Amino acid sequence: MAILYELHPNNPQQRSIDQIVTALKKGAVMLYPTDTVYAIGCDLQVKSAVEKVRRIKQMSNDKPLTFLCSSLSNIAQYATVSDRAYRIMKHLIPGPYTFLLPATKQVPKLVMSPKRKTTGIRVPDRLLCQELLKSLGNPLVSTSAHIPDEEGEYPTMYVEKALLFDALENQVDIIIDNSIDPGFKVSTILDFTTDEPEVVRQGLGWQEVENWLNVV
8 A cells, every 4th residue: 555645736845755755765666746647656776666667557678768857957967968959958848848868878778768778858847846856866767657448558548636546556655646636648759869859749838849949
């Protein structure tokens, strides 16, 4: 049974943040709200926790996992950012955007795409996520949390928070509730692994992306 933390959306209690971070460093997996959807996540640096996230989502090791960084400078530790990518990204973050970038040696192999040696990174526009990242000192794994249907698929549709909690409370170690209903719209994905940026998926914030791609 997961431990439930009820945090204020605009002023999350530091004591609770510290308790959550301590558990994450020991390998805990959490269900937590981001600026897009509720996500299943853990400390990027804890291999056993990353493996548990994969088991929960039934993801094979050749499927890359997205993770959250606190800032653009933090991204540069984990990915190679071209000049053009930097100019575009600095106008978009923080926000609902996932950037596909060439991974550095700081990215665990269990997280990156094994064939392309790339990684997906986000900088969330959510105070809770930023406070967790600040206290943890490491990126957070972030993979969307959905209730599987009868065929084991994970449809990208709205799920009531209570149903999501009930479905995952015996699979995760921590559940964070900040009184905000989960979103159902995913992030926009931008691929910066080639010379010309490519939009892989149109999600939240797509119009902003389109504007900057035409300018920068």
